[in-house]
Amino acid sequence: MTKQNNENPLKEVKIVRIPSVYPFYLAGLAWVLGTMILPMYKLSSFLLCAVISAAGGWIGTRLFKPEEVQVEQLKEETYASEAVFQAVEEGARMLDELREVHRKIQDVQIGRQIEEIEQVTAEILNTIKKRPNSVGSIRKWMNYYLPTTLKLLNQYERLEEERFKGRNIQESMDKIEKMMGLIVTACHQQLNRLFEGEAMDISSEITVMEGMLASEDLIENEASLKGDYRQ
Amino acid sequence: MNRLLKKKTTAILSLIVMIVGSTGIKAGIDLNRLVEQTEKIFVAEEEGFSIQSKLMSKMEFSNELANKFAIHFLDSDCAEIQAVNKAVVQLQMAEGAKEKYQASQQLDQADFQLIGLLEDQTMDDEDQKELNRFYANLQNCNDQISHSIYNEKVEELLQELEQFPAKQLVQLFQIELPQRYQ
Numbered sequence: 001m002t003k004q005n006n007e008n009p010l011k012e013v014k015i016v017r018i019p020s021v022y023p024f025y026l027a028g029l030a031w032v033l034g035t036m037i038l039p040m041y042k043l044s045s046f047l048l049c050a051v052i053s054a055a056g057g058w059i060g061t062r063l064f065k066p067e068e069v070q071v072e073q074l075k076e077e078t079y080a081s082e083a084v085f086q087a088v089e090e091g092a093r094m095l096d097e098l099r100e101v102h103r104k105i106q107d108v109q110i111g112r113q114i115e116e117i118e119q120v121t122a123e124i125l126n127t128i129k130k131r132p133n134s135v136g137s138i139r140k141w142m143n144y145y146l147p148t149t150l151k152l153l154n155q156y157e158r159l160e161e162e163r164f165k166g167r168n169i170q171e172s173m174d175k176i177e178k179m180m181g182l183i184v185t186a187c188h189q190q191l192n193r194l195f196e197g198e199a200m201d202i203s204s205e206i207t208v209m210e211g212m213l214a215s216e217d218l219i220e221n222e223a224s225l226k227g228d229y230r231q
Numbered sequence: 232m233n234r235l236l237k238k239k240t241t242a243i244l245s246l247i248v249m250i251v252g253s254t255g256i257k258a259g260i261d262l263n264r265l266v267e268q269t270e271k272i273f274v275a276e277e278e279g280f281s282i283q284s285k286l287m288s289k290m291e292f293s294n295e296l297a298n299k300f301a302i303h304f305l306d307s308d309c310a311e312i313q314a315v316n317k318a319v320v321q322l323q324m325a326e327g328a329k330e331k332y333q334a335s336q337q338l339d340q341a342d343f344q345l346i347g348l349l350e351d352q353t354m355d356d357e358d359q360k361e362l363n364r365f366y367a368n369l370q371n372c373n374d375q376i377s378h379s380i381y382n383e384k385v386e387e388l389l390q391e392l393e394q395f396p397a398k399q400l401v402q403l404f405q406i407e408l409p410q411r412y413q
Contacts, residue, residue, distance in 0.1 A: 021238070021242035022242075024245065025245060028245055028250065031254075035254055040254055041391075053250075
């Protein structure tokens with residue numbers, strides 16, 4: 001049984017039924033009881049003990065129902081390659097960390113920026129799932145920019161906790177706040193880049209089609225058409 | 232503690248420990264009790280006599296024969312009397328059914344050699360009767376020993392303990408099995 005995880009868009013919460021361990025103890029106790037009444041040098045006694053023990057275990061499964069536990073895991077889907085799976089898995093982990101630090105940071109502006117980074121990062125990872133060939137282009141983002149952002153945010157959170165904020169602390173916090181604006185912009189840019197190839201392909205297709213339509217006099221004025229497209 | 236008990240590994244390990252532990256302890260107790268019960272027959276049988284009691288009687292008769300009766304006709308240092316005394320001591324010292332059987336055989340040999348020698352001596356009718364009585368008593372002891380159910384019970388036990396898993400458990404616990412009286 002699964003349901004959508006409200007926290008991390010890349011993960012889902014799965015309800016796992018964990019069987020109780022008590023039947024094992026009951027089976028053991030049943031065996032001990034069996035040994036107390038049977039002569040334990042006969043094969044038949046061992047078989048009978050096994051039956052008694054199995055019965056004890058079975059009664060245990062009836063008495064102690066499995067425990068239902070919610071487990072957070074990556075959504076079950078087919079990934080195009082191991083690299084994509086690893087990127088999504090790592091991304092999901094960093095999203096969890098971002099949410100954790102988001103919870104701790106009190107500054108509203110920084111909070112909003114983290115939220116934006118979370119959304120765009122999730123979108124980047126979802127795009128990667130659909131366009132596995134682009135996985136290479138987010139490597140630097142995943143391996144350097146996002147971890148460094150997390151590091152800066154953790155430092156910001158620690159500085160925020162300080163009761164007396166001296167000049168150095170305030171300066172550091174200001175620097176991080178300014179940097180966060182740049183990171184948000186870079187994050188959008190990173191997502192945009194994933195569509196760069198596709199945008200170029202579309203543009204080329206349109207140019208070719210425009211030329212062909214004009215050469216066959218199917219359109220009156222090539223320039224006016226261009227104007228329509230490029231308004 | 233509760234968290235540890237709730238772990239599957241702990242539960243499985245506990246199950247194994249309970250199975251192995253209780254089986255080991257109970258198998259050891261059961262096998263020792265079985266051996267003990269059989270060995271008890273050597274000392275006390277249900278019918279009231281046992282090999283041990285007959286061996287005691289044999290030792291008493293032999294002692295009486297050598298040290299009370301024979302010395303009237305033979306020199307107390309004579310080899311036959313000494314052989315009987317030595318065999319009696321050996322039987323007293325013997326441990327285990329097998330060793331007792333061998334000591335008893337030696338005592339029989341020494342007794343009958345002494346009786347043979349005494350038969351060659353001149354004695355009146357009373358003494359002759361007494362000698363015959365010794366002979367009859369010793370024979371009677373051997374006869375009763377031969378009818379003991381001890382060997383039969385030992386045989387039954389050994390056959391049972393030859394089967395799986397009793398044989399392996401006996402080896403594992405190094406249980407000393409009762410010996411046949413032969």
